Amino acid sequence: MSNKILSLIDDLSGIQDAEDFSVQRGHIIAELKKINSEYDKLQFKYERSSKEKSIFSSLLIRTSADLKQVSDNLKVRAEELSTLLTTIPAYVYFKDTSLNYMIVNQSFAELTGMPASEVTGKKIHDIFPGYSNTDYLEKEAYVIETGTALYDIEEEMEHNDRKRWVNSNIAPIRNAGNQIIGLIGISWDITERKLHEKELRHAKELAEAGTLAKNEFIASISHEFRTPMAGILGLSEILRNTQLAGEQMDLLKGITSSAENLLVLLNDVLDFSAIEAGKMEMDYQPFMLDRVLKDISLVMSMKAEEKLLRFVIVTDHAVPNLLIGDSQRLRQILINLTNNALKFTEKGSIEVRIRLAEESENRAVLRFEVVDTGIGIPVESMDSLFRVFSRVRQDKSKLISGTGLGLSICKKLTDLMGGNIGVESAPGEGSTFWFTLPFTLSNLQRNNETKSQPAEPQGFAKKMVLVAEDNAINQRIVSFQLKKMGFEVDLADDGQQAFDKYHQKKYDLIILDIQMPVMDGYQVAKAIREEEKGTSRHSAIMALTANAMKGDREMYLGAGMDEYVSKPFTFEILQKTINSLLGNS
Amino acid sequence: MQLKTFHGDSVKEFKQTWEEQLSVGFSPNAAMIFSSVDLELQDIVSFLKSMNVNVFGCSSCGEFLYDDQKQVISEGGFVCMMMVLRPESFAIKLFNGREKSSFELGNEMGKWAGEKFTDPAILVLGSGLDTDGEQLVRGIQHIRGNDLKMFGGLAGDDAQFKQTFVFSENSLENNGAIAMVFNNQDYEINGIATSGWVGIGADKIVTHSEGNVVFTIDGQPALDVYKDYLNVKESDLPEIGVEYPLLVKKPGLPDVLRAVVNVDTVKKSLIFAGTVPNGAVVTFSSSPGFEIIEFTRNKVIEFYEKNRETDMLVLFSCMARHNALGPNISEEIDEAWQNWAKPLIGFFTYGEIGNNYNAVCDFHNETFTMVSIKEKPDVE
Numbered sequence: 001m002s003n004k005i006l007s008l009i010d011d012l013s014g015i016q017d018a019e020d021f022s023v024q025r026g027h028i029i030a031e032l033k034k035i036n037s038e039y040d041k042l043q044f045k046y047e048r049s050s051k052e053k054s055i056f057s058s059l060l061i062r063t064s065a066d067l068k069q070v071s072d073n074l075k076v077r078a079e080e081l082s083t084l085l086t087t088i089p090a091y092v093y094f095k096d097t098s099l100n101y102m103i104v105n106q107s108f109a110e111l112t113g114m115p116a117s118e119v120t121g122k123k124i125h126d127i128f129p130g131y132s133n134t135d136y137l138e139k140e141a142y143v144i145e146t147g148t149a150l151y152d153i154e155e156e157m158e159h160n161d162r163k164r165w166v167n168s169n170i171a172p173i174r175n176a177g178n179q180i181i182g183l184i185g186i187s188w189d190i191t192e193r194k195l196h197e198k199e200l201r202h203a204k205e206l207a208e209a210g211t212l213a214k215n216e217f218i219a220s221i222s223h224e225f226r227t228p229m230a231g232i233l234g235l236s237e238i239l240r241n242t243q244l245a246g247e248q249m250d251l252l253k254g255i256t257s258s259a260e261n262l263l264v265l266l267n268d269v270l271d272f273s274a275i276e277a278g279k280m281e282m283d284y285q286p287f288m289l290d291r292v293l294k295d296i297s298l299v300m301s302m303k304a305e306e307k308l309l310r311f312v313i314v315t316d317h318a319v320p321n322l323l324i325g326d327s328q329r330l331r332q333i334l335i336n337l338t339n340n341a342l343k344f345t346e347k348g349s350i351e352v353r354i355r356l357a358e359e360s361e362n363r364a365v366l367r368f369e370v371v372d373t374g375i376g377i378p379v380e381s382m383d384s385l386f387r388v389f390s391r392v393r394q395d396k397s398k399l400i401s402g403t404g405l406g407l408s409i410c411k412k413l414t415d416l417m418g419g420n421i422g423v424e425s426a427p428g429e430g431s432t433f434w435f436t437l438p439f440t441l442s443n444l445q446r447n448n449e450t451k452s453q454p455a456e457p458q459g460f461a462k463k464m465v466l467v468a469e470d471n472a473i474n475q476r477i478v479s480f481q482l483k484k485m486g487f488e489v490d491l492a493d494d495g496q497q498a499f500d501k502y503h504q505k506k507y508d509l510i511i512l513d514i515q516m517p518v519m520d521g522y523q524v525a526k527a528i529r530e531e532e533k534g535t536s537r538h539s540a541i542m543a544l545t546a547n548a549m550k551g552d553r554e555m556y557l558g559a560g561m562d563e564y565v566s567k568p569f570t571f572e573i574l575q576k577t578i579n580s581l582l583g584n585s
Numbered sequence: 586m587q588l589k590t591f592h593g594d595s596v597k598e599f600k601q602t603w604e605e606q607l608s609v610g611f612s613p614n615a616a617m618i619f620s621s622v623d624l625e626l627q628d629i630v631s632f633l634k635s636m637n638v639n640v641f642g643c644s645s646c647g648e649f650l651y652d653d654q655k656q657v658i659s660e661g662g663f664v665c666m667m668m669v670l671r672p673e674s675f676a677i678k679l680f681n682g683r684e685k686s687s688f689e690l691g692n693e694m695g696k697w698a699g700e701k702f703t704d705p706a707i708l709v710l711g712s713g714l715d716t717d718g719e720q721l722v723r724g725i726q727h728i729r730g731n732d733l734k735m736f737g738g739l740a741g742d743d744a745q746f747k748q749t750f751v752f753s754e755n756s757l758e759n760n761g762a763i764a765m766v767f768n769n770q771d772y773e774i775n776g777i778a779t780s781g782w783v784g785i786g787a788d789k790i791v792t793h794s795e796g797n798v799v800f801t802i803d804g805q806p807a808l809d810v811y812k813d814y815l816n817v818k819e820s821d822l823p824e825i826g827v828e829y830p831l832l833v834k835k836p837g838l839p840d841v842l843r844a845v846v847n848v849d850t851v852k853k854s855l856i857f858a859g860t861v862p863n864g865a866v867v868t869f870s871s872s873p874g875f876e877i878i879e880f881t882r883n884k885v886i887e888f889y890e891k892n893r894e895t896d897m898l899v900l901f902s903c904m905a906r907h908n909a910l911g912p913n914i915s916e917e918i919d920e921a922w923q924n925w926a927k928p929l930i931g932f933f934t935y936g937e938i939g940n941n942y943n944a945v946c947d948f949h950n951e952t953f954t955m956v957s958i959k960e961k962p963d964v965e
Contacts, residue, residue, distance in 0.1 A: 044911030
């Protein structure tokens with residue numbers, strides 16, 4: 001199995017791009033299925049052997065006690081038993097109170113290499129000369145002295161140059177007068193199980209390595225996805241500003257919403273791989289809760305209206321408004337849960353409730369509930385709901401659509417922020433998804449309306465911008481949007497061209513794509529900053545990129561850029577970012 | 586013999602695939618179907634009623650289908666083999682078992698088989714958790730004699746132990762049996778039944794039993810003895826009991842295994858899949874471990890060496906084997922399929938009926954019971 005995993009990792013690492021991935025997809029899935037099935041088989045063998053041996057040992061020990069009534073003579077009793085024990089793959093032996101072997105079964109005799117009759121009267125060292133474990137003898141003596149049975153004693157022993165792992169159970173044997181007259185020992189060769197354990201551990205390590213490889217792979221193909229997505233969304237936006245007939249407008253809305261859904265999906269996958277790789281970092285900043293809720297209300301009421309559902313947000317008056325926390329992630333969880341509620345509710349309402357669960361001097365725990373009147377969730381599905389790729393079965397065969405990532409991301413996010421998440425539901429009676437999150441209370445006045453008024457968009461008439469972008473479609477989109485803001489736009493097809501133009505003209509803003517031929521965005525930014533060193537000149541540089549993994553931002557800023565926007569972006573985002581960059585510079 | 590096989594996990598899928606096969610010009614006159622009780626079996630029966638086909642079917646505890654296109658072991662689904670057989674050389678009939686003993690039910694089946702052919706071979710499926718598989722076999726043998734070639738299994742219900750079914754194209758029966766007879770002149774039927782289970786522990790005496798119901802062992806309530814010796818809870822039975830059957834010693838005959846299929850917690854008695862006679866000497870038994878796969882493999886190869894030609898295979902594998910081997914069960918079934926590479930259909934049973942190559946047929950538990958069916962060349 002390990003070899004299969006290794007070769008699969010090789011295959012994955014060899015994949016160049018999305019096209020290559022789609023070619024190899026069938027092969028990779030087939031390999032994964034094989035690995036999965038072998039893993040299942042091993043796992044079963046491993047779990048089974050411990051469970052089975054416990055019942056087996058219980059049967060044997062009970063059976064040895066049966067013979068109490070038959071005779072006080074251990075040897076006579078043991079002989080009767082031993083004939084029944086010939087076929088058993090366990091090593092079974094009887095010892096008297098001086099710990100001499102009285103009777104052993106066939107398997108035991110085969111292990112020692114001498115006939116069963118010759119073992120009688122001998123001690124352990126006579127049979128296994130190299131045996132040096134005094135612990136085991138002490139345990140046997142303990143059983144004789146105290147009458148207590150000992151189970152699951154594991155040891156590694158060496159005999160005839162072969163190492164093996166053995167699991168033993170020792171129980172006392174009493175006569176009719178309840179005196180201890182000896183013991184029965186049942187030992188299992190668990191070498192194979194130990195090997196399985198090792199193999200499973202190894203497979204697990206490799207699988208973890210595989211996860212890392214997978215995350216890198218996702219990061220690299222995410223770029224491939226984002227570029228065409230930027231094209232679709234951007235062109236849709238341009239299209240919306242042209243003359244469209246009613247039906248065309250509807251079709252365009254359809255395209256935009258499909259693309260947006262795809263983007264959500266892509267972000268889910270990226271988030272998930274970031275969490276898996278331990279790269280997800282929270283961004284704790286002061287924010288106003290009512291703003292977040294207002295945004296959500298705007299988006300969701302519209303969607304609810306389309307399905308003729310009532311949508312309300314109820315905030316308890318005790319809930320503080322100015323908080324410190326990651327508002328983006330809070331928004332993400334709320335949107336995810338509300339979207340789910342919308343998906344599974346055909347009539348009635350969706351209510352978001354917020355109340356204060358705990359408050360101390362500078363900390364508040366808020367409880368958020370998303371209550372729907374939808375189809376509800378069967379009890380047996382609840383446990384697995386927050387696991388990766390789990391989806392509720394509506395009936396035997398029908399699965400509800402979705403990636404199955406949303407809820408597990410919500411769970412990971414609440415975990416990362418120190419909260420909890422859960423669900424209460426019954427089929428046909430709707431569901432309540434809830435989560436709690438701790439926030440730090442801001443020292444600022446609660447009357448915060450005066451602060452952080454969004455800056456009014458500024459006109460950029462007559463300002464010069466240079467856009468370096470190798471993709472013709474993206475060039476068109478960006479320049480269209482920039483012109484709409486009032487900019488005069490110059491275009492460059494690669495990094496070198498951009499650097500040349502920088503020398504020819506003074507730009508108010510330089511926008512650089514990252515992956516470009518000849519010179520990439522980093523190189524251009526670095527070269528510009530190098531030239532500006534020691535001068536008073538500081539050109540505003542903004543990165544425009546499809547490399548949207550978290551942590552990339554630091555890299556851009558490190559290269560000397562002032563801001564960055566990830567593709568695909570909306571007009572609003574671009575405008576807002578430029579606004580804050582040029583407003584501040 | 587012409588065969589088509591398919592599988593799925595809903596009645597809708599069953600109907601669709603069946604109709605697809607008809608639409609490409611395949612018109613079967615017989616079908617074997619093994620299905621989970623999760624599917625609406627009555628729906629399948631009603632659908633097949635208008636299809637002009639003889640159906641031999643039962644509910645299962647997991648089902649499987651192997652051919653060169655697919656190797657499927659499923660739970661909660663169905664498997665189906667559509668067949669074109671010589672119409673004059675086979676027959677199928679469903680019998681209800683109400684108000685008669687399993688022995689009497691067997692008598693009826695034996696008589697009918699004799700009316701159909703002077704030299705029949707018979708496949709049998711039984712339903713009903715209280716059905717005594719051994720008495721069913723004895724009942725048939727009482728009429729047809731011990732030389733009769735007979736194979737089959739007891740229906741399952743996905744280990745729920747509530748209700749099991751047999752069905753034809755006309756009806757669904759939760760207490761009865763269905764027989765498929767072949768004329769030995771036209772069909773060659775052979776098979777094996779192999780277990781690999783071993784006895785453990787001291788001999789015990791069954792001190793009170795009636796047919797397949799055991800009340801006391803060594804004077805103690807049978808349920809208590811099981812709980813005590815296996816160190817399990819009442820709720821673990823009958824499922825654990827299926828894996829640790831009683832090995833019944835029969836003087837002068839091979840030992841047989843009898844698995845617990847039902848529990849009477851009030852009377853503290855255990856209901857076994859076959860007879861456990863009053864006064865019988867018994868021990869507990871268990872699968873020795875994953876070695877039984879190797880054991881089965883050798884038996885299958887032995888059988889293959891004697892019987893290389895077949896058109897199809899039917900496998901009745903005890904559900905306890907599935908429990909004991911888990912996903913590794915596929916290795917056993919693979920082996921059976923690969924030797925002949927002919928379509929194989931079967932299910933996980935609550936009991937098996939079979940004889941080893943040319944030996945007397947018996948009722949078993951814990952076995953891998955396989956039968957090969959071959960159409961003999963036409964002698965015109």
